[in-house]
Amino acid sequence: MSPPPAIYLDHGATAFPKAPGVAEAMVGFLEQEAGNPGRGGHRLTVAASRAIEAAREAAAALLGGDPERCLLGPGATFWLNTVLASRLRAGSRVVTSALEHNAVMRPLRRLEAERGVEVAVVEAADPCGVPAPDEMAARVAESPTALVVLTHASNVSGEVLPAAAIAAAVAPVPVLVDAAQSAGALPIDFSTLGAAALACSGHKGLLGPPGIGLLLLARGFEVEPLLSGGTGSRSESEEMPEQLPDRLEAGTPNGVGAAGLGAACRWLSGHGVEAVRERQQRLVRRLADALREIPGVRLHGWRDGAPHTGILSFTVAGLDGGELAARLDRAHGICVRAGLHCAPAAHRRLGTFPDGSVRVGIGPFNSDHDVDALLKAVADLNAAGGR
Ligand SMILES: Cc1ncc(COP(=O)(O)O)c(C=O)c1O
Structure with a gap:
């Protein structure tokens, strides 16, 4: 299968690529x-x-x-x-x-x-x-x-x-x-x-x-x-x-x-769904651990040890989520989703309404390389103050 055209981390919206076959x-x-x-x-x-x-x-x-x-x-x-x-x-x-x-x-x-x-x-x-x-x-x-x-x-x-x-x-x-x-x-x-x-x-x-x-x-x-x-x-x-x-x-x-x-x-x-889950868990935990080391980054609804899918939401102080997602796409070829994700009630509960969050969705074909690329891009954009 030919590789996806970008680093796709929006599996909460839809899977890409699709399963082989x-x-x-x-x-x-x-x-x-x-x-x-x-x-x-x-x-x-x-x-x-x-x-x-x-x-x-x-x-x-x-x-x-x-x-x-x-x-x-x-x-x-x-x-x-x-x-x-x-x-x-x-x-x-x-x-x-x-x-x-x-x-x-x-x-x-x-x-x-x-x-x-x-x-x-x-x-x-x-x-x-x-x-x-x-x-x-x-x-x-x-x-x-x-x-x-x-x-x-x-x-x-x-x-x-x-x-x-x-x-x-x-x-x-x-x-x-x-x-x-x-x-x-x-x-x-x-x-x-x-x-x-x-x-x-x-x-x-x-x-x-x-x-x-x-x-x-x-x-x-x-x-x-x-x-x-x-x-x-x-x-x-x-x-x-x-x-x-x-x-x-x-x-x-x-x-x-x-x-x-x-x-x-x-x-x-x-x-095996269990194999998919293990991979997603490992990557999403790595991402959570490293993201919160970046100054200004806050995870929302994340709890160490709680059962999670491959989804994680975060915000960066002083950076608009929509702008951050657009820059991740334009400058780094990384696809994530910003906003309320069709779930305003959940954002109210998590305290992220009305601005929402940047949502990462890790899928079965993502790798450590994708997580590293996202971490580096967020750290760089944060250091540049979103410029
Ligand atoms: C929790 C949840 N329920 C329902 C839906 C609706 O799924 P679909 O748009 O495939 O009908 C979504 C899609 O984002 C979802 O995340």
């Missing part, structure tokens, strides 16, 4: 398999259906889900909206953390305004905003609660939330886990996590293409479709079919995205 699988689909899956019975329809089912199986195997209850769709945002809109009816109550992404908070605020859903945000005692299982359980116990929704790892600080312990503490209230930042970055076994549903993107830690993501549903936890439309099955009926995946997958599926996602999940299963 993703581009080839997508080209292969477009050149040889791009029929409309499930629509008709000719060879290209069958080939496309096989590619999609192979992706479903690879993703379910990687994440410990049941392939029959693994739904493919446009992304984490779509699946989070689907579950929230389905499970939160007029007057329902939902409990969530103070670290959520707007993919959770915006649908919740909309449901609050449109349906009178009560949104209870747990302002954890912990300074990094990570809710303890008993804090979540206490909030749930205050009033009948339809759902708990929780990010599995903060997209601002990278800290991992104790999702399994929270699911156990709030049971039998169902938990929807936003695994956009954890899938592919942490080993996940949905079958033992205790969550009712888990949504994630295909293009971040799973190392697949944009435009595809997935939803895992536990047995007995049913969700109504957000969209209705053609499925290729039960065409005689003007109602959505009862059976999964068709019930939740209206319209022509993203076969090319599924082909890429399937290849990415197979690569991750072979390489």
Whole structure:
């Protein structure tokens, strides 16, 4: 594979490069398999259906889900909206953390305004905003609660939330886990996590293409479709079919995205998420240790010894984050992201609102060289006072 054109440290936004084999699988689909899956019975329809089912199986195997209850769709945002809109009816109550992404908070605020859903945000005692299982359980116990929704790892600080312990503490209230930042970055076994549903993107830690993501549903936890439309099955009926995946997958599926996602999940299963995690952990810890030695640098939401993904947020006194990120890109070829990262609530909790932070996201293909280059560039820009 040809090397990336820059030092890419923005894996919180999306993975780059993608897993080996993703581009080839997508080209292969477009050149040889791009029929409309499930629509008709000719060879290209069958080939496309096989590619999609192979992706479903690879993703379910990687994440410990049941392939029959693994739904493919446009992304984490779509699946989070689907579950929230389905499970939160007029007057329902939902409990969530103070670290959520707007993919959770915006649908919740909309449901609050449109349906009178009560949104209870747990302002954890912990300074990094990570809710303890008993804090979540206490909030749930205050009033009948339809759902708990929780990010599995903060997209601002990278800290991992104790999702399994929270699911156990709030049971039998169902938990929807936003695994956009954890899938592919942490080993996940949905079958033992205790969550009712888990949504994630295909293009971040799973190392697949944009435009595809997935939803895992536990047995007995049913969700109504957000969209209705053609499925290729039960065409005689003007109602959505009862059976999964068709019930939740209206319209022509993203076969090319599924082909890429399937290849990415197979690569991750072979390489091992644990190996990815070890590498990310080592690099992000090295980065944290060295960054805080640079005068004026502050880490946000970072705690030594706490479980983290490859994400880390920092600010430099006297340097605007947006300007710093722009200079890192222009002068040093280093891609990071500055701002609020679609998670204003998390920044409020971490004390970095409204300016936000500079976010580094280390991926499976980053090296010590990339970390050294970032450290040197930040030290140089800091010494030059941002000039
Ligand atoms: C924590 C979290 N949840 C949800 C999303 C939404 O994912 P997508 O844009 O792939 O739908 C993101 C993306 O940045 C995220 O970081």
